[in-house]
Amino acid sequence: MMSKIVRTQANFLYPLIMIFGFYIVAHGHLTPGGGFQGGAVIATGVALIAVAYSYKNVKTWIKKTRLTATEAIGLLTFIITALLGISRSFFYNWLANTGLLFGQPVPYGINPGYLNTAGTLPIMNFAVGIEVLGGLGVIIMYYLHYIKEVSKNAV
């Protein structure tokens, strides 16, 4: 466990990192970024908490099985969104220009960026964001898990 200064900083930064990651995911169809980048930013928050507090504490807050389930849910959302368009073709953008959620038509050319557009793309961005959060989170947790074991065995 790190000193109190580091922990306070981590507590302060953690919500900001989460919000920034969520922003990147949500604006994936308008600005640079998207699911993978946003998910990676959110996973950085997990890494920050894991560094500031020891692995022993973090293990009880963030369960590996739950992260794996998160990953699976993200991937399933992605593939099922793609599959719903199969009456036209697989990955068909069945939400675009329908007026429903994310279904506003986009004006051609330079625009100020309308969030409520692009059909299935934002949904897929969210799915990928959830998946990457789970995947990178699991990777971080497993690496930390091994650090402990190696130091115990002291090879």
Add this chain to the structure above:
Amino acid sequence: MIWEFLANNSPALIIAIPLIAAFATSLISRVSTRARNIWVILALVLTEIFVIILLYQVFNFGTKVYVFGASSYNLTLPPDSGGIPIRIIFVVDAMSIFMAFTASTVALAGVIYSISCENEQTGQDKYYTLLLLMTVGMLGMMLTGDLFNFFVFLEINSLASAALVAYRVDRGIAVEAAFKYAIISSLGGLMVLFAIGILYGQYDALNMAMVAYRMQATGFSNLDKIAMALLTVTLAMKAGAIPMHFWVPDGYGKAPGAISAMLVTTTYASLYGLFRMCFTVFGLAANTVTLGWFLIILGVLSMFVGVTMALVQHDIKRLMAYHSVSQTGYMLLGVGVGLATLGTTAFNQYGLAAMEGGIFHLINNSMYKGLLFLTAGAIIYRIGTSDLDKMGGLGHSMKYTMIFFMIGALAIAGIPPFNGFASKLLIYESVYQFNPILSIIAMIVSILTLASFVKVFHSAFMGPKRYDVKEVPLPMLVGMGILTFFIILFGLFPNIAMQYLVTPAATALSDPVGYITRVLGGGSL
């Protein structure tokens, strides 16, 4: 109506079903182990059914295209695209679906076999997830008509199979093998990506048909030569051809039994990529005689060095892995002769027959080499060692495994009435007309293969009883039985395989113009 819908969408469903199954596996395994096993088998059975539907469609109505994300599934050239295929397109010709049939059959046998072979291991839900992802990678590589998409599926396949090679840690040795395999795969994958970048920079397209069309129109530049060298060498490396074969014995030798069988089809997915690049992408512009001789030399080297290395092995799976290298040589030889004679009158005399032999050998080898790896896995499952010197007398107690092994060994040595004989005879006959020496080398290799497997059979199954073991459980026997069924079917009635699978595949592969016009000629049939 529903039939037509399923038939038209089957190229996408073949990829989608194992993907959904793979991602849902970790959720379903929370319910119960039994539910997960049924779920995984069901997914692969469904995949196999869709592959057969698509096989029927392709056989009757010719090459199928499937455009991802388009407003209609066969709209290869949208009206506002300016005559360029902009989306990811799956182009399923007879060769692709032939490969997909092979891969999905072996995967199905492998997963049924795994149900009881792996049931004492930990981390099984991840095992099945990776196994399904590996199947997706193979099928995607075989069906896709897009260069970058090919790379993505190649990487999915490499990652999943490297992780599966390391699945049984085995005091770190399996991880060492997997590390080698992963390094080789990622190096190969990156070089493939580099070559794709070179092609994209020149032709502004990622679609194989479009790249081939523009390459033919502008001539074969020096950059194309670099791209061709990178693609052919790396794909040959991933297929395990001889100077780049060193990862094969390690990877095959340390993987679990079912995964070794599936790694065979994985390497053939790369081999398919090699053939697809040689024939479809570069076949019209490059000098096919040189390219053909490149494949022939790789093939002859692989055949001969592979079998001589196999003779001295004492580990049953390493021995089989070297035989796998050797058998890959036959395919390279057969298809190489076809490529070297492409476009000449000799092609119709014997070139096409050689290609048919090579392609027929591909499915045959996937079946019997898969079966042999499964029997080796069964032996290791029961007695816990892969060392041939420590085996013996298993024929007393493991009768069915012995029979399956015998069938596989006779098939690989090219003894009638099993399927290895049919394809090897085709190769010998046609290659003899091309160059007698090559044919004689192929026959010698076949004899050495028989000698090697007689040794294995003798040391594993004959002799006094040394281990008090039982026969392996039923699911493992069913897995081996599926592959045996095809071995005997193709051995007794090679005409069935030739007529419905092999000849259309060889004809489709040797016809790049047909492939290009199918994609660029618009969406209608």
Add this chain to the structure above:
Amino acid sequence: MLFNLVYITVAIVIIIGFYAALFKRNLIKIVIGISLIESGVNLFLVSLGYREGGIAPIYTNAPSTYMVLPTPQALTLTSIVIGVATTAMLLSFCVVIYRYYGTLDARKVRRLKE
């Protein structure tokens, strides 16, 4: 000449990567080599779509419509994602190898041959 500078950089990065991957003894350094090759290839892909003075291909509040080609950037992103997965897997193999062998020296990690 200046236009080719980026391709020369690509070649240098890839060659350094190959050197590390093929001749270094430490497994982590081999992984670093693979990562370097990947960066070189990614740089190559991005540079394919570049044109001088072009802006990032995003219409949101764009100052002009003179943009670089977006396709290679999409390809690069995909390749980066794959690269993350590959590197993570290779490093976890290194972790497991270190646990069982107690070393990362490629000359000592050779129990397969025995």
